[in-house]
Amino acid sequence: MSNSKIDDDRLTEMxxxxxxxxxxxxxxxxxxxxxxxxxxDLEQAMAYSVGELGEGLDIASSTLSHHLKELHRSGxxxxxxxxxxxxxxxxxxxxxxxxxFFNADIKR
Amino acid sequence: MSNSKIDDDRLTEMxxxxxxxxxxxxxxxxxxxxxxxxxxDLEQAMAYSVGELGEGLDIASSTLSHHLKELHRSGxxxxxxxxxxxxxxxxxxxxxxxxxFFNADIKR
DNA sequence: TTTACTATTCGACATGTTTCGAACTATAGA
DNA sequence: TCTATAGTTCGAAACATGTCGAATAGTAAA
Numbered sequence: 001m002s003n004s005k006i007d008d009d010r011l012t013e014m015x016x017x018x019x020x021x022x023x024x025x026x027x028x029x030x031x032x033x034x035x036x037x038x039x040x041d042l043e044q045a046m047a048y049s050v051g052e053l054g055e056g057l058d059i060a061s062s063t064l065s066h067h068l069k070e071l072h073r074s075g076x077x078x079x080x081x082x083x084x085x086x087x088x089x090x091x092x093x094x095x096x097x098x099x100x101f102f103n104a105d106i107k108r
Numbered sequence: 109m110s111n112s113k114i115d116d117d118r119l120t121e122m123x124x125x126x127x128x129x130x131x132x133x134x135x136x137x138x139x140x141x142x143x144x145x146x147x148x149d150l151e152q153a154m155a156y157s158v159g160e161l162g163e164g165l166d167i168a169s170s171t172l173s174h175h176l177k178e179l180h181r182s183g184x185x186x187x188x189x190x191x192x193x194x195x196x197x198x199x200x201x202x203x204x205x206x207x208x209f210f211n212a213d214i215k216r
Numbered sequence: 217t218t219t220a221c222t223a224t225t226c227g228a229c230a231t232g233t234t235t236c237g238a239a240c241t242a243t244a245g246a
Numbered sequence: 247t248c249t250a251t252a253g254t255t256c257g258a259a260a261c262a263t264g265t266c267g268a269a270t271a272g273t274a275a276a
Contacts, residue, residue: 066265
């Protein structure tokens, strides 16, 4: 019904990705632009570089890289090189899809 | 702000709990009563016994028990002995809290 | 081309997770 | 009290994850 339904395997991977303190912090930081009730432009406004996302996390850059790869593999974030940096942003449909899971998709 | 805000550690544990195929199946089964837009009586209507939750999952009962313990530890489900059986149900605030996370709580 | 900056890959290690079967506990009923 | 049913706990094995430092790769600027 919902056009943002995700299959169970994908969903499991997303939850697994969010089920780690460091990755959850990263995800929250990337989502922090969106004001309740507004439709923010995720793709443009909230691109953080890998380095920025690591600030305050106190982990090695190789570990950070690993976590970002996991978030990307699960479909939660997008990544793109821009010059010297690699920038990351929330995969646009993600917030809605996951919100729907707890509000509607899960129900029959 | 929200009265159903969950702290990050709790949230991480919940996502970790849902980041496993078997536990996600169990969680979905327990949530399956709720029709979109309605307020179902989770505490009463949707108590499944441990045995019922294991049907079709093809895992040992000890493994099932372990998964239910994880779901309970994370705060996603409640459990109670009723005679010979132990029944499980979704922790009432859970669906809303998690739905809010993706819709509002995450934003600043 | 050399250097500096930014990020990823690799290999290794320690720690966690998933799973099972066997042994155990709790309850209800014959 | 004995038996059957329903779950849990325990210990062990196999596998997965998180972490680091060292080595590597891509880009920009001197």
